[in-house]
Amino acid sequence: MIGRDYPEAAWLDQDGLLPNRLPSEGVPYVDVPPPESVEDSGGPARRPLRDQVLRRSALAAMPDPEPLIDGVLDRGTTALLYGKWGSGKSFIALDWAASVASGRRWQGLATTRQRVLYVAAEGAFGLKGRVLAWERGWKVDLEDGDLDVLPVPVNLTRWPAVHELAGLIREHQYGMVVIDTLARCMVGADENSAKDVGIAVDNLNTLRQATPDGRGVILAVHHAGKDGRTARGSSALEAGVDTVYQTVVDGATIDLTREKRKDGPVEDRHRLRLSAVDDTGSAIVVVHRGVDNSDRADRILSIMSTHFRTTGASRTELQKVAEEAGISYGSFTRGLNDLLESGELVDEGTRSRRFYRLRSQR
Secondary structure, three states: OOOOOOOHHHOOOOOOOOOOOOOOOOOOOOOOOHHHHHOOOOEEEOOOHHHHOOOOHHHHOOOOOEEEOOOOOOOOEEEEEEEEEOOOHHHHHHHHHHHHHHHEEEEOEOOOEEEEEEEEEEEEEOHHHHHHHHHHOOOOOOOOOOOOEEOOOOOOOHHHHHHHHHHHHHHHOEEEEEEEHHHHHOOOOOOOOOHHHHHHHHHHHHHHHHHHHOOEEEEEEEEEOOHHHHHEOOOOOHHOEEEOOOOOOOEOOEEEEEEOOOOOOOOEEEEEEEEOOOOOEEEEEEEEOOOOOOHHHHHHHHHHHHOOOOOEEHHHHHHHHHHHHOOOOHHHHHHHHHHHHHHOOEEOOOOOEEEEHHHHHH
C-alpha cells in the first residue's frame, strides 16, 4: 500500500486538493505542471483536431474490445457502480479489484491481471479488514504492488489534482483504478449540475488515458438517489460513462445488475451475498442463487462457480478446494446436501463416483 494512514488534514491543502508531493515516507508523486502547459480553462492542452483524424487504416488498426473481467468489465472503459447505503457496492468493488490484482477468477469468470489502485476517499482503515477477509476467504495473498491504496480523496473537478493522479497512474502502470466514493472526490461541486458532473466524467476519461495504452478501467463507486433506482445527481453521470452497474439489497441477497454497456450485450445479473470470514471482522462476496441456501452452501456454490463452472467436479475435487478455503468436512457435507436438495447442483455421476455440475451448466 502507498504511504501510511495519515490524518486527512495533513494530506490536503486549503482547497481540498492533494499537495504536490506526499510525505517522504510514501511514493513520490508527479509535480503539477507549470501554468503554461495548461489551458486557461484549467484542463490539459488539447491536440489540434487535424491531428486526431483517423483514416480507414488507422481505424482498422485499433484494438478490438478486450475483457478485464470476462463479460463484466471491458478494458479501455469508464464504469459506474452505484447503490443505496449498505447495498454491498464497496464490497463488490473491492472484490473486482482484488480479483484483477491477483488474476483470480471472479464468480467463475476469467480476469486479466493488472496492477490496481484503490482510491479510498473515506480513508483506508475499513479496507484493512476487508482485504484480510478477501485473502483468507479465497486463500490468495496479495503482494505489494498488486493492490495499492490511496487513502485520501482526489477532487475530480480540479485539474491539478487530476493531473497528479494521472501521473501516479502512469508511474505505476495501474490497469484498474477504483474511485470510492465519487461524492468524496467531488467535494465543493454540485452533483445535480450537468456541468460539474460532466467535468468529473471527462476527468475519469483523462485518468483512463493514463493507464497502460489507455486500456485500463476506471471504476467510480457512487450512491443511489432517493428513489433508489437511479444514481444520485445529474443524469450526465450515467450518460457519460461506458458501463453502469446497480446494487439492490433483497433480504440477505445483493442483486448486481448491469444497466448499460457501451459495446456488447447489456444483460448481466449476479445474485450475491456477504459471507463472514472468522477473525477478520469482515466478509467476502459469494454467489447466492438459492433463496434458502445456508452460508456454507453459498460458499461451496461460489467455489463451484469459480473453479468448476465449465468442467464440473467430482466430490473429491470439490472437497479438496473447499478444505483449502477453510470449510470443514462437516460443513462441506451439509452444504453440499443443501445444494443438491435445492437443485443448485446436479449429480451426474455414479454411486461410486459422484460428479457435480451447476444447474446452469446443463
